Amino acid sequence: MFGENYDVIVVGGGHAGAEAAAAAANMGSKTLLVTMNLQTIGQMSCNPAMGGIAKGQIVREIDALGGYSGIITDKSAIQFKMLNKSKGPAMWSPRAQNDRMRFAEEWRLALERTPNVDFYQEMVSGLLIHADTVVGVRTSLGIDIKGKAVVLTNGTFLNGLIHIGEKQFGGGRAGEKAATGITEQLTRLGFESGRMKTGTPPRVDGRSLDYSKMIVQPGDANPEKFSYTDTPILSSQRDCHMTHTSALVHDLLREGFDRSPMFNGRIKSIGPRYCPSIEDKINRFAGKDSHQMFIEPEGWDTVEVYVNGFSTSLPEDVQFKALRSVVGFEQVKFFRPGYAIEYDYFPPTQLKHTLETKLVNNLYFAGQINGTTGYEEAASQGLMAGVNAHLKLNEKEPFILKRDEAYIGVLIDDLITKGTEEPYRMFTSRAEYRTLLRQDNADLRLTPMGYEIGLAKENRLRKMEQKLEQSDAFVNFFKSTSVLPEQINPILTKVDSALVNQSDKMFKVFSRPRVTMGHMLQLDAVSSYVNENELDREVLEQAEVQVKYSGYIAKEKINADKLHRLEAVKIPADFDYTKLKSLSYEAREKLTAIQPVTISQASRISGVTPSDISVLLVFLGR
Numbered sequence: 209m210f211g212e213n214y215d216v217i218v219v220g221g222g223h224a225g226a227e228a229a230a231a232a233a234n235m236g237s238k239t240l241l242v243t244m245n246l247q248t249i250g251q252m253s254c255n256p257a258m259g260g261i262a263k264g265q266i267v268r269e270i271d272a273l274g275g276y277s278g279i280i281t282d283k284s285a286i287q288f289k290m291l292n293k294s295k296g297p298a299m300w301s302p303r304a305q306n307d308r309m310r311f312a313e314e315w316r317l318a319l320e321r322t323p324n325v326d327f328y329q330e331m332v333s334g335l336l337i338h339a340d341t342v343v344g345v346r347t348s349l350g351i352d353i354k355g356k357a358v359v360l361t362n363g364t365f366l367n368g369l370i371h372i373g374e375k376q377f378g379g380g381r382a383g384e385k386a387a388t389g390i391t392e393q394l395t396r397l398g399f400e401s402g403r404m405k406t407g408t409p410p411r412v413d414g415r416s417l418d419y420s421k422m423i424v425q426p427g428d429a430n431p432e433k434f435s436y437t438d439t440p441i442l443s444s445q446r447d448c449h450m451t452h453t454s455a456l457v458h459d460l461l462r463e464g465f466d467r468s469p470m471f472n473g474r475i476k477s478i479g480p481r482y483c484p485s486i487e488d489k490i491n492r493f494a495g496k497d498s499h500q501m502f503i504e505p506e507g508w509d510t511v512e513v514y515v516n517g518f519s520t521s522l523p524e525d526v527q528f529k530a531l532r533s534v535v536g537f538e539q540v541k542f543f544r545p546g547y548a549i550e551y552d553y554f555p556p557t558q559l560k561h562t563l564e565t566k567l568v569n570n571l572y573f574a575g576q577i578n579g580t581t582g583y584e585e586a587a588s589q590g591l592m593a594g595v596n597a598h599l600k601l602n603e604k605e606p607f608i609l610k611r612d613e614a615y616i617g618v619l620i621d622d623l624i625t626k627g628t629e630e631p632y633r634m635f636t637s638r639a640e641y642r643t644l645l646r647q648d649n650a651d652l653r654l655t656p657m658g659y660e661i662g663l664a665k666e667n668r669l670r671k672m673e674q675k676l677e678q679s680d681a682f683v684n685f686f687k688s689t690s691v692l693p694e695q696i697n698p699i700l701t702k703v704d705s706a707l708v709n710q711s712d713k714m715f716k717v718f719s720r721p722r723v724t725m726g727h728m729l730q731l732d733a734v735s736s737y738v739n740e741n742e743l744d745r746e747v748l749e750q751a752e753v754q755v756k757y758s759g760y761i762a763k764e765k766i767n768a769d770k771l772h773r774l775e776a777v778k779i780p781a782d783f784d785y786t787k788l789k790s791l792s793y794e795a796r797e798k799l800t801a802i803q804p805v806t807i808s809q810a811s812r813i814s815g816v817t818p819s820d821i822s823v824l825l826v827f828l829g830r
Contacts (some may be wrong), residue, residue, distance in 0.1 A: 224575030224590030231594030252317025333389035373523030464526030521548030
């Protein structure tokens, strides 16, 4: 069956695996995607949504590089929202509700239409290793499949253990068995492993809910989309709804705490800090009598509903009794109860920035195996692992994104440099250069890079170049065109801004806090320019950001340049830190374990102080 050697074998068909397979194949590698169930490729295991705070930026970055997640999201979206519009553009984050079944279907079809991708359904139980280099995988049926590089994207399946109250059983996801063999082999090879936990809420029958008692949560009046390609924009949307827990609901949940695996010691691993279970919220915020619940439809046609904010591993009878006391849920019927799942992960400090392991050549880890949580974080790692596996096999320079170039760069650098002891989730606050890493300019930042490595196609590059040219020209129009007081003062009066007494450049007026592009388009000269040049919404948004935040952007670029100077100071491979007695003991220990590539990376390691960095700089002659 497998007489030929594959270039890249991807293990797992979730978000990380799907992007890894697509990236490697689109760059020219003969790729095999091995997964336990071909019907669940691209499965949304938890909530039926993509994007959100910082996560939406990641999806835009994946798309800008030539990945599929943004395209799949747009094709299966049922609602779109741009979050944080009341804040500055660095905080704007796109989010879409999706049709769960169509999302998975679109992923499957997209991969089937990708040349160079083969598929095989079976569990991978081990790796074929020769002289510290992976040379393939072994399946549970004992079939050896040869490959030059392997990308592991096992999600929550490695020795997965599902908890519902006092009941526990092996599984990688509801209705699917766990994967065994890989963890045990990797630990024998010297890898350090750990356990993490995540959870999911009940799924219920939407026909049994009383939406009239809930608060409607509609999508944006003028929805946008994720992909920079010509994907469809929503013409109609499905509403979500919001309700709340109550003191009564909390009391009913507490009745089951003695049978909760979180509190009786059955679950020993750490769950996601920023997406806690309902019992964890009640325990941690004991003084709060109410928590929000968002009721999210699972698709256009299905009646299945996702109960966001009610993740739990309490006994099913406790879940049911408590949920029936929530406003609007008085007659609720369950499709299935919520549950928690524990699974194996491997601390990501054991990886290089390419996501290749330090112990085994040509072996890459991506997704929850690295201790992250979230579809978007997983997909971005998968893409980067697939890209770098292809580049290494073709003896090309690795593709590593810097912290000022992409949220993906921040994510991977955080994992490799700092590690994580709890499921890692991306936030805008993790990015020190978030004004540069906006959702509106991901194509300007990354599409040229994606094109250069052979992932993004030429039509993407040409579209990006047109957007850049048009937005720059529009900004120059504002800089060179003056506006008279009688033209602009009526607008300034409306927004309660100081009036002007003489003609002034539009750029200066537009830079004021409460003046928007909508206001500027009321000026005949501006609307004429837009119509004559056929500028679309993306160009208008990009120009507005450049006008209103040019000072902040310039300042952040200066700070990023300082970082680059430290990035340029390379640390020799296998540097012996034990010889530098001036380093603190903790610094020697951490630096030896992580083996940073540059001084900049060394400076971000927890426990390495500025004085330690000074010692390194002196020793390196800098």
